[in-house]
Amino acid sequence: MSKPLLCPPELFNLDLSGQTYIVTGGNSGIGLVTVKQLAKQGAQVVLACRRIDEGELKAKELKSRGLRGEIEVSELDLADLSSVRSFAKRFLENHSALHGLVNNAGVMNTPFQRTKDGFEMQLGTNHLGHYLLTELLLPLLKKSVPSRVVCVSSCFHDKAMGREGYIDFEDLNFEKRKYDGWVAYGQSKLANLLHARQLAKRLAGTGVTTASVHPGWVRTNLIHQTMPLWIQNKLLRPLFRMGGMIEPWEGAQTTLYALLAPEVSSQSGAFFSQTGIYRNRKAKKGGWPLSSPNPQAHDDAIAEKLDQVSRQLVGFG
Numbered sequence: 119m120s121k122p123l124l125c126p127p128e129l130f131n132l133d134l135s136g137q138t139y140i141v142t143g144g145n146s147g148i149g150l151v152t153v154k155q156l157a158k159q160g161a162q163v164v165l166a167c168r169r170i171d172e173g174e175l176k177a178k179e180l181k182s183r184g185l186r187g188e189i190e191v192s193e194l195d196l197a198d199l200s201s202v203r204s205f206a207k208r209f210l211e212n213h214s215a216l217h218g219l220v221n222n223a224g225v226m227n228t229p230f231q232r233t234k235d236g237f238e239m240q241l242g243t244n245h246l247g248h249y250l251l252t253e254l255l256l257p258l259l260k261k262s263v264p265s266r267v268v269c270v271s272s273c274f275h276d277k278a279m280g281r282e283g284y285i286d287f288e289d290l291n292f293e294k295r296k297y298d299g300w301v302a303y304g305q306s307k308l309a310n311l312l313h314a315r316q317l318a319k320r321l322a323g324t325g326v327t328t329a330s331v332h333p334g335w336v337r338t339n340l341i342h343q344t345m346p347l348w349i350q351n352k353l354l355r356p357l358f359r360m361g362g363m364i365e366p367w368e369g370a371q372t373t374l375y376a377l378l379a380p381e382v383s384s385q386s387g388a389f390f391s392q393t394g395i396y397r398n399r400k401a402k403k404g405g406w407p408l409s410s411p412n413p414q415a416h417d418d419a420i421a422e423k424l425d426q427v428s429r430q431l432v433g434f435g
């Protein structure tokens with residue numbers, strides 16, 4: 119099994135004081151490590167999460183380690199567009215700059231559920247909530263250039279447990295087709311990649327850089343709808359590690375690279391990937407950046423349509 123890609127050490131020596139970041143789903147897994155690293159380097163970080171008590175607890179633990187930066191906890195439920203609007207309003211009232219938005223929060227392979235606004239849960243949480251959040255914060259991101267938006271996608275945008283990733287514009291919310299939790303996850307993760315790609319086009323020349331990432335197969339809570347966490351974390355952990363599962367600090371490397379590496383600003387819209395389960399062998403090794411093997415990930419018409427449809431669905435503009 120190939121080793122995970124790691125950031126060059128100098129990236130973690132950058133002084134981020136005076137920089138402000140938002141990390142969604144910052145209370146757990148990859149998001150939590152991202153918050154910690156940014157605060158360690160002196161940044162002001164907003165840990166956005168739906169369970170505020172849990173967020174406060176995690177922030178307290180991090181602060182007790184004497185990080186140079188500041189961590190602020192703010193409530194955000196991406197499965198409820200009114201919560202997304204309230205979060206953005208609060209942020210804009212209290213902050214005059216935003217240098218990086220990390221659209222990290224996500225759910226995987228959920229049973230069929232709808233968000234508060236009636237969207238299928240995985241598309242609604244992973245993509246549509248983040249789409250609205252990004253739109254609401256774009257004016258400030260533009261004012262704060264150079265700034266970045268990183269969308270955490272997955273190699274499952276290509277193939278999720280054997281199902282090819284595609285956007286079904288005829289039935290985005292599984293009202294006509296039979297629900298499949300992996301098909302829905304793949305659709306939402308392809309939407310994350312296309313979101314970053316189309317946003318890069320819209321923002322060309324503004325100084326806002328966008329990227330999408332596949333963090334690797336990471337030992338986090340994400341799998342809890344598929345198997346009990348103790349099976350991943352105890353029973354099968356050595357086996358999974360041998361099979362390529364990595365730890366959260368390794369899983370946060372791709373996000374931090376996309377967010378901080380200077381060379382990424384000339385690659386806006388690109389996809390950065392750890393090793394992953396892709397349809398072709400070459401892609402399996404990952405790459406910073408990587409050309410996705412999924413043809414839909416390169417389709418301008420699909421990216422533009424998704425942008426328009428998402429805008430309509432979230433009632434923006």
Ligand SMILES: NC(=O)c1ccc[n+]([C@@H]2O[C@H](COP(=O)([O-])OP(=O)(O)OC[C@H]3O[C@@H](n4cnc5c(N)ncnc54)[C@H](OP(=O)(O)O)[C@@H]3O)[C@@H](O)[C@H]2O)c1
Nearest residue numbers: 143146147148195196197222223224272335336338339340
């Ligand atoms: N782990 C992997 O192998 C892997 C592979 C590819 C891609 N990813 C992607 O990596 C990202 C981070 O996941 P992770 O692996 O770090 O898993 P995780 O530990 O489960 O973290 C997911 C985070 O998203 C939050 N979240 C879920 N629904 C939300 C909602 N409605 N509103 C706000 N926050 C919500 C969770 O909050 P709660 O703590 O309240 O549930 C949690 O903080 C996800 O986008 C995932 O798709 C992960």
